[in-house]
Amino acid sequence: MGLTIAQKIIKAHLVSGEMTPGSEIALRIDQTLxxxxxxxxxxxxxxxxxxxxxxTELSVAYIxxxxxxxxxxxxxxxxxxxxxxxxYGLYFSRPGNGICHQVHLERFGKPGKTLIxxxxxxxxxxxxxxxxxxxxxxxxxxAMGGGAYYITMPKMYKVNLTGKLRDFVTAKDISLEILRxxxxxxxxxxxxxxxxxxxxxxxxxxxxxxxxxxxELGATTSIFPSDEVTKxxxxxxxxxxxxxxxxxxxxxxxxxxxxxxxSTLKPLIACPHSPDNVVTVxxxxxxxxxxxxxxxxxxxxxxxMLKVAALLKGKTIRPEVSLSVSPGSKQVLEMLADCGALTDxxxxxxxxxxxxxGPCIGMGFSPNSGGVSLRTFNRNFEGRSxxxxxxxxxxxxxxxxxxxLTGEITDPMLxxxxxxxxxxxxxxxxxxAVLAPAPADEADQVEILRGxxxxxxxxxxPQEDTLQAPLVLKVGDNITTxxxxxxxxxxxxxxxxxxxxxxxxxxxxxxxxxxRAKAAGxxxxxxxxxxxxxxxxxxxxxxPLYLGVRAVITKSFARIHVANLINAGIMPLTFKNPADYEKxxxxxxxxIENVYDGMDSGEMTLIDETTxxxxxxxxxxxxxxxAILQAGGLLKYVGQGNK
Numbered sequence: 001m002g003l004t005i006a007q008k009i010i011k012a013h014l015v016s017g018e019m020t021p022g023s024e025i026a027l028r029i030d031q032t033l034x035x036x037x038x039x040x041x042x043x044x045x046x047x048x049x050x051x052x053x054x055x056t057e058l059s060v061a062y063i064x065x066x067x068x069x070x071x072x073x074x075x076x077x078x079x080x081x082x083x084x085x086x087x088y089g090l091y092f093s094r095p096g097n098g099i100c101h102q103v104h105l106e107r108f109g110k111p112g113k114t115l116i117x118x119x120x121x122x123x124x125x126x127x128x129x130x131x132x133x134x135x136x137x138x139x140x141x142x143a144m145g146g147g148a149y150y151i152t153m154p155k156m157y158k159v160n161l162t163g164k165l166r167d168f169v170t171a172k173d174i175s176l177e178i179l180r181x182x183x184x185x186x187x188x189x190x191x192x193x194x195x196x197x198x199x200x201x202x203x204x205x206x207x208x209x210x211x212x213x214x215x216e217l218g219a220t221t222s223i224f225p226s227d228e229v230t231k232x233x234x235x236x237x238x239x240x241x242x243x244x245x246x247x248x249x250x251x252x253x254x255x256x257x258x259x260x261x262x263s264t265l266k267p268l269i270a271c272p273h274s275p276d277n278v279v280t281v282x283x284x285x286x287x288x289x290x291x292x293x294x295x296x297x298x299x300x301x302x303x304x305m306l307k308v309a310a311l312l313k314g315k316t317i318r319p320e321v322s323l324s325v326s327p328g329s330k331q332v333l334e335m336l337a338d339c340g341a342l343t344d345x346x347x348x349x350x351x352x353x354x355x356x357x358g359p360c361i362g363m364g365f366s367p368n369s370g371g372v373s374l375r376t377f378n379r380n381f382e383g384r385s386x387x388x389x390x391x392x393x394x395x396x397x398x399x400x401x402x403x404x405l406t407g408e409i410t411d412p413m414l415x416x417x418x419x420x421x422x423x424x425x426x427x428x429x430x431x432x433a434v435l436a437p438a439p440a441d442e443a444d445q446v447e448i449l450r451g452x453x454x455x456x457x458x459x460x461x462p463q464e465d466t467l468q469a470p471l472v473l474k475v476g477d478n479i480t481t482x483x484x485x486x487x488x489x490x491x492x493x494x495x496x497x498x499x500x501x502x503x504x505x506x507x508x509x510x511x512x513x514x515x516r517a518k519a520a521g522x523x524x525x526x527x528x529x530x531x532x533x534x535x536x537x538x539x540x541x542x543x544p545l546y547l548g549v550r551a552v553i554t555k556s557f558a559r560i561h562v563a564n565l566i567n568a569g570i571m572p573l574t575f576k577n578p579a580d581y582e583k584x585x586x587x588x589x590x591x592i593e594n595v596y597d598g599m600d601s602g603e604m605t606l607i608d609e610t611t612x613x614x615x616x617x618x619x620x621x622x623x624x625x626x627a628i629l630q631a632g633g634l635l636k637y638v639g640q641g642n643k
Contacts (some may be wrong), residue, residue, distance in 0.1 A: 002249025004156045005223050006191040008013055009131040009246075013114050015148040016302075021155045021255070024622040026148035027112025027131075030113040031058045032140050035100045037065035037361070037487070038118035038537055040077045040496035042137030043084040044457055046144055047448075053440060054089040055146035055572040058108060060434075061085040062093040063517075066492050067356045068363050073493035080496075082435070087446035089437045090144075097433035098329025098355040101125070101297040105208055106331055107431065110242040111226035116140055116149055117449065120215050120536040120560060121297050121378065127208030128233065129226030129246045134215060137632050138536035147638070150624065152559075154220040155190040158254040161198025163263035165416035166400075166410075172299060172376065172396035175213035175258060176268040180278040184478065185530045187219030188559060190255070193248065194224050198262045203423070204233035205301035212298045213378050216275040218533060218558055236427050269374075270394035273382040274478065280401055287409040290371035292317075292400050293355070295326025296360040299376035302332045303423060304397050309341035310419035311401040312348035318407035323350040324365050326358050335428050350404075356437040362386035374403045380483045381534060383508050389503035419633035438468055454496045458546040460481035460569035460633040467550055468591040469522040471584060473506060473513050477528035481561065483508045484532070484540040495539060498546050505543045517547040526584050527554040532561025545633075551592070553606065553617065555581060566625050569633030571595070573604065576616040583613050592617075599626045 003011065006179045010019060010027065017025030032054075033522050034042050039061055046054075047520075061081050066074040074505075078095060085092040093103055100117065101124035109115070111129035115122060118137040125132030135149065142513075143149050159178060165171075178192075192214055194207070202210075207224045214222030226246035234243045267281040294300075294308055305327055317323050325345050327333040333355055336342040346352060359365035360377045366386030367373040373385060373392050380392035395403070398412040405415070438446050460610040475483070486507055494501045517523050525544065531554040532540065541564040544552075551571040555578045575581055588610040598604030606615040621629070624642075631637040 001253055002251035004193055004248045004252045004254065005129065005225060005246050006131060006156065007191060009112055009114065012441035019153055021153050023153050023435065024624070025153045027114055029056060029143040029149050031108065031115040032056055032143050033060050033100050033104055033115065033117035033122065034137065034140060035065050036063045036081060037492055037495050038137045038453060039081050041457070041538065042118050043081060043140050045138050045635060046141040047084070047089065048457060048635060049141065049145050051145040054144040055444065056144055056459040058172055059090040059144050060093060060104065060108060061090050062103065063095040064099045064356045065361055065363065067095050067354055068489055070489070073453040075451055077112055077496050079449040080451065081214065083446060083449045086438050087448060089440070092435040094435065096330060096355055098331070099297045099300060099357055099514070101212065102300055102328030106237055106329060107434070109593070111230060111244050111246050116143055117588050118536060120534065121212050123214050124208050124212040126221055126223040128230050129224060130424060131221060131223065132457060133221045134536040136536055136559055136560060136567055138538060138567045139563065141544060142634065142638060150399040151220065152189065155255040156188045157187070157192045157256045157258070159179065159192060159194050159258045159260060160196035161194065161197055161260055161262055162196055163187050163261045164201045165262045165265065168398050168413045168415070169265050169267055170396040170398060171202060171209040173268045174260065174262070174264050175210050175510065176278045176394070177265055179213070179216055179270070179276040181258060182217050183276045184216055184274060184533060185218050187214065187217030190599065191546060192217065192219050192222040194222065195248065199224060200229065204229060207304040208301070209298055216378055218530065220559060233462060237454050238429050238518050267396060267399050269399065269409070269450050270380060272391045272393065275379060276513055280407060281395070282407065282411045284409040285411065288372060289321055289374055289403045289408055291367045291373040292321060292323045292404040293359045293365060293373060293375040293377065294324065294397055294400050295328065296357065296377040298378045299397050300326060300328025300335060302335055303421065305332055305336055306341055308397050308401055308420050309336065309344040310330055310421060311415065312350065313344040315348055315405055316418060317349040317404040321404050321407050323404045324359060325350045325351040327355050329355055330433055331428060331430065334430065338428065359385065361492065362600055363492060364489060366390065374400050374409070376400050379534065381480050384482045453494065455498060457635060458498045458542055460545055460636065462632040463569065463571055463595060463629040465595050466591070467595060468526045468589070469550055470520050471526055471586055471588045471590055472517050472520050472523040473510060474526045474586045475509055475528065478530050479527050480534035481532060481540040482539050484533055485537060485543050498542055501539065502543050502546050505547060514547060517549065519581055520548060522548050522550055524590050525549055525552045526581065527552065528581065529555040531557050533558040536560045538564045538567065541565045541570060544571055547569060550567055566628055567634040569592055569629060571629055573617045573619050576603070576618050580615045583611065583615060584608060601610060
């Protein structure tokens with residue numbers, strides 16, 4: 001039986017385990033990346049491990065999230081990360097150099113390599129044939145220290161593309177179409193491979209948009225073949241020597257196959273507040289728009305920006321609309337400036353923002369109260385924009401421009417003829433904003449710079465054989481990491497200060513949760529299906545840990561979050577009968593006995609001492625995960641000499 005692209009890479013990097021879907025495997029990691037919202041904690045964790053130098057082929061620390069420096073906190077974190085990178089052997093991408101995924105694709109990514117990053121949209125690298133996965137910061141720290149990365153062996157899905165996109169229909173619309181088909185839960189436990197004759201018509205930036213958005217499916221990752229399109233992109237970046245051909249075997253077997261005819265697609269839009277709430281743009285014709293944002297790691301490439309500039313050239317945005325444009329990297333911004341496209345964007349009335357994540361994570365450019373904001377981003381979760389009642393829609397750059405020019409949701413096909421975009425044969429290479437680490441023999445001389453906002457990693461306790469605690473919070477389905485640990489300009493500066501950060505935990509759901517959890521001392525959370533979807537931020541586990549949460553019981557979990565819970569020493573459990581969710585009520589006193597035996601058998605019994613109900617629970621822990629929970633989290637487990 002032949003192998004898929006992902007299976008070939010997994011096989012080449014397999015450290016332990018069997019490539020059987022559902023079983024735990026360990027992978028050797030070639031590259032890692034971090035960003036500053038998660039990086040400070042990751043490097044505190046790495047420092048605690050006591051490893052003198054990173055052991056990967058390449059590790060890069062990016063500053064792209066918390067670039068709004070309204071106080072000392074973000075600046076202090078950046079200095080800390082820069083000094084850590086210099087001392088421990090990482091490359092450091094300075095603020096302003098660009099969004100981690102865009103820059104990594106341009107300057108560092110290599111087909112056939114494994115990459116994990118402390119950002120959920122790391123699968124962007126799949127656009128050039130990398131096995132690129134989002135992970136919690138602690139998993140990244142362990143990989144930097146030479147440890148393996150553990151995942152559940154995924155199933156393999158195949159999306160066959162045929163035909164060719166019409167003008168004004170884009171890779172973003174392909175992403176929204178697959179979200180419409182599969183939903184935000186449809187990719188859980190799977191790697192999605194894109195193939196078919198239609199992929200030959202898609203550039204690397206278009207492919208990267210699709211793999212980036214694959215994160216919203218809950219997929220482990222997404223991947224394209226490495227082919228002549230990949231080779232041309234790498235050669236344009238001056239990195240042709242990184243190219244290797246990668247394709248699946250003709251007799252490769254897939255667990256699911258989906259066919260999409262590109263020629264039949266229309267411009268699509270994801271409505272509030274979920275990326276899979278997808279309808280056609282034309283169905284919302286006439287909806288008033290207050291704000292438009294173009295950029296993010298999904299749609300900020302030179303290709304995207306040249307299309308935007310061409311559509312805006314000689315035109316002026318509506319006076320009632322505010323338009324922001326965020327190029328994805330310094331390379332993109334410089335090339336826009338050199339060819340005159342930047343002038344066309346500015347002349348239209350757009351505001352050009354820094355090459356950073358910015359509005360995508362609520363770091364500036366929040367919409368007005370109740371405002372309708374069209375964004376070329378990847379997520380439109382409630383409150384993520386920084387405005388609690390903001391109505392955020394996800395669209396392509398073309399649809400975004402159409403709204404900015406008309407003041408309402410408009411099918412971009414009505415704009416007329418799509419200008420022809422000619423991409424340069426070579427990109428402008430300037431790596432001056434990427435700083436190399438100190439040589440190993442000089443590392444001891446590097447001082448680590450710490451600000452007062454940087455606090456130690458929260459302490460964890462070994463999971464005991466009997467757990468008794470109140471149910472301090474009950475939430476519903478599709479709870480995101482933005483619900484658990486919100487982002488935004490008021491909160492992100494405290495990512496390195498768990499005690500301060502804790503006061504915002506579950507603020508979208510229940511502002512009283514932090515106080516009640518602290519008062520309880522030890523507590524349990526109950527949730528619905530797909531709990532923890534969205535970002536890879538381990539703070540969504542570390543903050544509940546700090547507040548005393550010892551177990552989370554749900555109908556189902558998102559992949560990265562369940563790993564982060566285990567790493568933090570919090571036990572993730574699921575209902576054997578999902579209907580039992582209804583039997584539990586906030587403030588019930590719950591008890592689980594014989595936890596260790598339950599870890600072994602895969603079943604536990606939850607006793608509701610308030611109602612008298614006995615509720616069967618399921619768990620699925622590898623021997624390693626059991627040991628981590630019994631040690632009190634991954635950091636303590638590694639501290640005992642394990643990897």
